[in-house]
Amino acid sequence: MLSYADRLRSMRETKIRHTLEKRKQNGYTDLDDFGTVPISEGYCVEPWYNSTNGSFYGYDGMCENFCRVIDAHEPYIDPMEMLCGRWRDMLVNYRGDLHYMPDWLKNNLKNLEFIKNGATNQWSKRWDEQRFPYDDLKPLQEKYNITTGIDGDAHFACDYRIGFELGFGGFLDKINKYREINPDKKDFYDAEERCVKAIQRFIQRHIDKAAKLIESETRQEIKESLIKMKEVCENIKENPPKTFHEACQWTAFFNCASRIYTRDGAGFQIDGLLYPYYERDIQAGILDDETAKFLIANLLLIDPHYYQLSGVDENDKDMTNHLSYLVLEAADSINIACNLTVRMHENCDREFVRKAVYYLIKNKNAWPRFCNDKSLAEGYMRNGVDKKTARERIAVGCNWMCVPGKEFPMNDTVKINIAKVMEEALKDLRKEECYSTERLFELYESHLKKAIEVTAAGINLHLDHQWEVTPELIMNLMMKDSIEKGEDISQCAELFTVGIDGAGLAVVADSFGALEDRVEKEHLLSWEDMFEALDNNFENERTRLILSSAQKYCSGNSAADKWAKRLTESWVGLVKAQKMPEGRQLIPGWFSWSRTIEYGSKVGTTPNGRRAGEPISHGANPNPHFRQDGASTAQSNGIASVQCGYGNTAPLQIEFDPDVKADEKGIDIVLNLIETHFKKGGTLININVLDGEKLMEANENPDLYPDLVVRVTGFTAYFASLSPQFRQLVVDRFLSTDRQ
Numbered sequence: 001m002l003s004y005a006d007r008l009r010s011m012r013e014t015k016i017r018h019t020l021e022k023r024k025q026n027g028y029t030d031l032d033d034f035g036t037v038p039i040s041e042g043y044c045v046e047p048w049y050n051s052t053n054g055s056f057y058g059y060d061g062m063c064e065n066f067c068r069v070i071d072a073h074e075p076y077i078d079p080m081e082m083l084c085g086r087w088r089d090m091l092v093n094y095r096g097d098l099h100y101m102p103d104w105l106k107n108n109l110k111n112l113e114f115i116k117n118g119a120t121n122q123w124s125k126r127w128d129e130q131r132f133p134y135d136d137l138k139p140l141q142e143k144y145n146i147t148t149g150i151d152g153d154a155h156f157a158c159d160y161r162i163g164f165e166l167g168f169g170g171f172l173d174k175i176n177k178y179r180e181i182n183p184d185k186k187d188f189y190d191a192e193e194r195c196v197k198a199i200q201r202f203i204q205r206h207i208d209k210a211a212k213l214i215e216s217e218t219r220q221e222i223k224e225s226l227i228k229m230k231e232v233c234e235n236i237k238e239n240p241p242k243t244f245h246e247a248c249q250w251t252a253f254f255n256c257a258s259r260i261y262t263r264d265g266a267g268f269q270i271d272g273l274l275y276p277y278y279e280r281d282i283q284a285g286i287l288d289d290e291t292a293k294f295l296i297a298n299l300l301l302i303d304p305h306y307y308q309l310s311g312v313d314e315n316d317k318d319m320t321n322h323l324s325y326l327v328l329e330a331a332d333s334i335n336i337a338c339n340l341t342v343r344m345h346e347n348c349d350r351e352f353v354r355k356a357v358y359y360l361i362k363n364k365n366a367w368p369r370f371c372n373d374k375s376l377a378e379g380y381m382r383n384g385v386d387k388k389t390a391r392e393r394i395a396v397g398c399n400w401m402c403v404p405g406k407e408f409p410m411n412d413t414v415k416i417n418i419a420k421v422m423e424e425a426l427k428d429l430r431k432e433e434c435y436s437t438e439r440l441f442e443l444y445e446s447h448l449k450k451a452i453e454v455t456a457a458g459i460n461l462h463l464d465h466q467w468e469v470t471p472e473l474i475m476n477l478m479m480k481d482s483i484e485k486g487e488d489i490s491q492c493a494e495l496f497t498v499g500i501d502g503a504g505l506a507v508v509a510d511s512f513g514a515l516e517d518r519v520e521k522e523h524l525l526s527w528e529d530m531f532e533a534l535d536n537n538f539e540n541e542r543t544r545l546i547l548s549s550a551q552k553y554c555s556g557n558s559a560a561d562k563w564a565k566r567l568t569e570s571w572v573g574l575v576k577a578q579k580m581p582e583g584r585q586l587i588p589g590w591f592s593w594s595r596t597i598e599y600g601s602k603v604g605t606t607p608n609g610r611r612a613g614e615p616i617s618h619g620a621n622p623n624p625h626f627r628q629d630g631a632s633t634a635q636s637n638g639i640a641s642v643q644c645g646y647g648n649t650a651p652l653q654i655e656f657d658p659d660v661k662a663d664e665k666g667i668d669i670v671l672n673l674i675e676t677h678f679k680k681g682g683t684l685i686n687i688n689v690l691d692g693e694k695l696m697e698a699n700e701n702p703d704l705y706p707d708l709v710v711r712v713t714g715f716t717a718y719f720a721s722l723s724p725q726f727r728q729l730v731v732d733r734f735l736s737t738d739r740q
Contacts, residue, residue, distance in 0.1 A: 001221055004294045007080040008333050011301055014078060015336055016706050019718045025104050028723035030594050032265060032715040033337040035303035037076060037086045039104055045072045047094040047109075054096035055125035057469045062261075063191035066091050066473065067198040070260050075202075075209040077229070079222050082291075083249050083298040084206045084229055087256040090263055092153065092470075096125040127151040132465045137454050143424065144451040145417035145602045147595065148458040149498075152413030153470055154262035156489070157396045158478035159405025160273055163254060164247060167240030168203075171196045171477050178483055185486025188471075192483065195473045199257045203237045244277040244287050248295045254474075255303045261474040265339075266396035267305035268404060270296075271324040278323050289326060296330035300338045304716065306396040310352060311343035311373055314388040320349040328352075331367060332359050337709045337716040340368040341395035344678060348373075357670050362662040364689040366711035371395045371649070371685075372678040379683075380647025383497055383585060390647070398714020399591040399619070399649045399684060400499060405480045408493035410462070411648070412501070412591065412714075416455060417599045418567070419504030419606060419616050421447045422511060426534070426607075435527040437516050441566075444508075449574055452500075456578050456586065459498055463584065466490040496584040499648050502571050503592035503599055506553045506617030506626070509567055510608035513560025514550040534605045537612050548609025554622035554638030561638060568642040576646070589648030590620040594713050597725050615729065619713065620650035624732045632656075632673060640680035649683040651714065655734040656689045686711045690734050695719075699727050 021038040023029075045068050050061045069091050076086035093105055101109075127150050134150065141148055166174060172193060179189035210230035217223040232249045241247040258264035274296075281287035309327060310320045331338050342356045356368050377390040380401070393401045400411035425443035429435060466472075467488035476482040479489040518524045524546050525533075538544035551558035568590070575588040592599065600615035608623070610616075617623050620639045627634060632654060639652045654673075660666045674685055688711050698705040702720035710719050710730050719727060 002080075002219065004290055005333075008294070008297060010080045011078065011298070012334060012336060012707075014080075015301060019721060020703070020706055023721050026102050028726075029717075029721055030712070030723055030726045031717070032339075033304055033717050033721070034259065034263070034265075035086070035301070036088055039088050040074055043072060043074070043088065044108055045069050045089065045094065049096070051128065051130065053125055053130060055128070056095070057128045059187050059191040059471055059473070062091070062471055062473055063194050065094055066195055066261050069094070070198050070202050070257060073202060073260070075205040077206060077209050077213060077226075079213060079217065079226060081298050081301075082225055082229060082245070082295055083252050083302060084210065084233065085202075085249075085252050085256050086302060087259045089260065091261050092126065092263070126470075128465075128469045132461060132469070134458065134461055137458055137461075140450060140454040141458065143420075144447070144454070145420040145599060146451060146455050146458070147413070147415040148455065148462075149410050149414035150458050150462045151470070152410055152462065154258070154264040154266075154472065154475060155397065155400070155411045155413050156408050156475070156493075157266035157268070157394070157402040157404040158258075158264075158475050159480065160251065160254075160268045160478060162405065162478040162480075163250065164241055164273065167236060167238065167250070168196055168200055169238035170240055171483075174483050178486060182486040188486045188488075191471070191473055192476065195257075195261075196477070199253065200237055202257065203233055203253055207233045207237070241277070244274065244281045244292060245295060247274055247277045248299045252299055252302045255305055258474045259303060262470065262472065264475060265303075265305050266402060266404075267307040267339075268396070269309075269311070269319075269394055270307035270340075271309050271321055271327055272319060275321050275323045278326075292323070293326050293330040293333060296327055297334040300331055301334055301336060304336075304338045306339040306341065308394040308396065309340055309342050309356075309368065310348050311394070312345045312347050312391065314391050316345070316347050318345075318347050318349055320352045324349075324352055325355065328355055328359055328368070332363060335363050335365060337365065337718060338367050339716060341684075342368045342370050343373050343395060344370055344674070345373040354667055354671060357667045357674070358662050360687060361656075361660055361666050361670060361689055364691070365709040366686070366688050366716050369395070369684065369686050369711075369714075370674050370678075371401075372683050375643060375678065375681050375683045376401060376647055376649070379643075379645050380497075382646050383587065385495070389495075393647065395684070398593060399501070399589065399651050400714075401647065401649075403495060405478060406493065407495040407497060408463075408489055409495070409497050409499050409587070410459065411499035412593055414455060414459060414499065415501045415503050415592065415595065416448075416451050417504050417602065417616065418448065418502050418571070419507040419599065419603045421451055422504075422508045423603055423606070430531060437512055437520060440515070441512070445570055445574070448570065452574050452578050452586075455500060456580060459500075459586075460581060460584070463490055463496065463498075497587050497647075498584060499589055500575055500586050501589045501591040501648075503590075503595065503619070504603075504616040505564060505567060505590050505620055505642065506623045507603075507606055507608060507610060509553040509560045509564035510550070510623055511606050512563040512567075513552065513558055514547040514608050516559045516563070517550040518546055530607060534607070537605050538609065544609045544611075547607055550608075552608075552622060552626040554626045554635045556634050556637065561641070564638065564642050568644065572644050572646070587646045587648045588644040590642060590644065590650035592616065592619050592713070594726065596729060618653060618729070618733065621653050621733070633676070636673060636677040636682065637680065640677055640682045643681045643683055651684040651686055652677055652682055653686045653711070653713065653733065654688070656687060657692060660689060686714065688730075688734070692734065695731060695734060699731050702727070
C-alpha cells in the first residue's frame, strides 16, 4: 500500500522531470518556476485578434482569448496526488509581441506572418499604443532606462475570502445580480461571466478524466483517492468549498486560471484563511494532520504562489496556529521551489520562527523568507492608512506587500535605473568648469526628478486605461467593489499606493564614494583622469583598481555607506514629493528584480570600477566583493540603513555556506542575523543556504543537480533552468559573502 511519503517521492520526481522537459521546450528562463507542466503534444491555440497590429485588448479581446487558451488545456491528474489541475500556457504569450513569445509558440502559431507584418509593427503589442500612445514620454523613459509599468499586469492580491464564500457558482449569481443593477456595464459583466464559465469547463474536464482513471485504477488506496478527487471537483464546480480538501482544490483551480490569464502569483495568509476549514474538519473527524499536510504539499506543488505565514493582528495578537506548523511540515515533505514568507513580530510564536529557520537550513531550498511586521506596518501607516489595514497588507510577491482585495499597487512593475541617472549627471558635469561630488549630486538629483516625473506620467497613463487594454477579468472576481460597480479593479481600488523601485544603489553609492575618496580626498586621480578612464572603459587596469579598491557600500561607515544613505533620502524625498491625481500616491523602495543584467547593459563605464555593460548591483545589496571578508553583519547593517520607510521593501539577499548546520547553534546564528536586521529597520530577508562545491559544479553542468533550488531574487527557481548569465550572478553573490 502506498503511503503519503511514497506518493510525495513520486510527485517530486515527476516535478524534476517536468523541469528538465520545460527547459527543453522553452530554453533557459530567468523567472519563477511557476509550477507549469510541459506543453502537451498537439496543444494548439488560435488567438483572435481585435487590433490591426496583431494583438488583442479590452473586455472582448482578453475574454475571448482567455477562453480559447484555458479551453485548450488538457486536464492534468497525477494519480499520486489528491488535488488536480495544472496550467501550461499564458494568455499574454499571444499578444503578438515576438520578444515575449516562447519558441514553441512561434513554431506552432499558424498566423505568425500576420503578427510579423501587422500594420503597426512599430508599436508595442502588449499595450494598445494605437489608442493610447505615449511617444512624448519615450525619450526620457529611454534616457533613464525606466521600466515604466505601462502594460504591467497582475501585481496585486485577491481577497480569497470572497471566493471561499461564493464559489464559482456564486460568482455567476453575483455577476447576474449586478448586471441588472448596472445595465450600462453589460460588456464588463458578459466578459466576467464567460471567464467563470470557462473555468467551470476546465473543472468539468478534470471530473471527466477522473471518472476514466477510476475505471482503470487497480490500487485500492489510489482508486479511493481518485473517487474523492472527483467528488471534491463536482462539489466546487458550482458551490463554495465546505471542507479543507475542497478549499485547497478550489484554490488550485483559481490559481491555474489566474496564472493563465496574467501570470498572477499572489496568494494569501495561508494559515489564517484555511484554518477554519482545518479546525472544522478535525473536529468532525474527517481530516487528520497527515492528510492535511499532504493536501498542502500538493497545493504548493501545483503552483508556487506567494503565501504568508504567522504575523499579528491589529491588536498585536499572535496569529500563529497549529496549521502554521503543518504548512512548514508540508513544504518540507515535498521540498521543492516554493514561496512562503514568515512575518515576524516580537509577539509571534518564537518556536514557530525557529522551526522556519530550521527548515531553511535543513533543506537548503531558499524557503521560507522572512519579513518584518514592525517596519512594514508602521511604514505603510505613514501613507495615511490605519493599523488594521497595514496589518492586512501581506507578503505576496517578490519584494512586495499588498492589501488583498483593496489595493492596486502595481508593485514590481515600475523601476528607475539610478545608475543610468548618474551617467547622465556625469555627462552634464563634464560640461562645467569645476568638478565636485557635491555638484555631481546636484545634477543627479535634477535628472532623478525628471525621471520620477516621467515615470509618474507613465503610471497615470496605465491606470487611466488599463481597463481598456488588459482588464483583470479573473482577479476582479475577488476584489472589493469591482463586480459591484461593474469596473475593473484598476479603476475602483480602495488604495492606489503605487510602488516605484530604484535599482543600482550600490553602483551609484560606490561611484560617489570612490570619487570622494580617490579623487577629492586622496588625489590619487584627477577628475580628468577619471573621465578619460570612463571614455576608454578602463583601458588602464591600474586606474580601474584605484577606483574599485575604495571602500564600498556595506563596508561599514565608509564614504560609500554615507552616500547610500544620502541617495536613499533623496530618492524617498523626490518620490514622495511627486504630485499625483487625487487618490494615488507613489511608494518608494529599492529593488531590481532579475533585471540586473538588462539594466547593466544600458549603462556605460561607472566610477566605481565597473566596466560598460556589466550588470548593475542587485536590489539594495552591495556589489559583489564589497569587503574582503564579505561579512554578513556588515551587509545586513548597510541594507538596514537604506530602507525607504513607507511600507515597501529594500530586501536583504544573502547567501550562507552549508557549514551552518540545522542544529540549535546554526538556528541561533541565522535567527540572530534576521532579528538584528529587523531591529535595525530591515523589511525583508531572502536567504540561500548553498553548498559552494555543489553550486560550482552545477554552474558548469546544471544537469548534475536538477533539483537544486535557489532564490534568484524575490522568487525561487531551479538552478538548472536559469541562463548561464543568471547562474553566474548567483555564484558571484555566493562568493562575495562570509564563508566562516
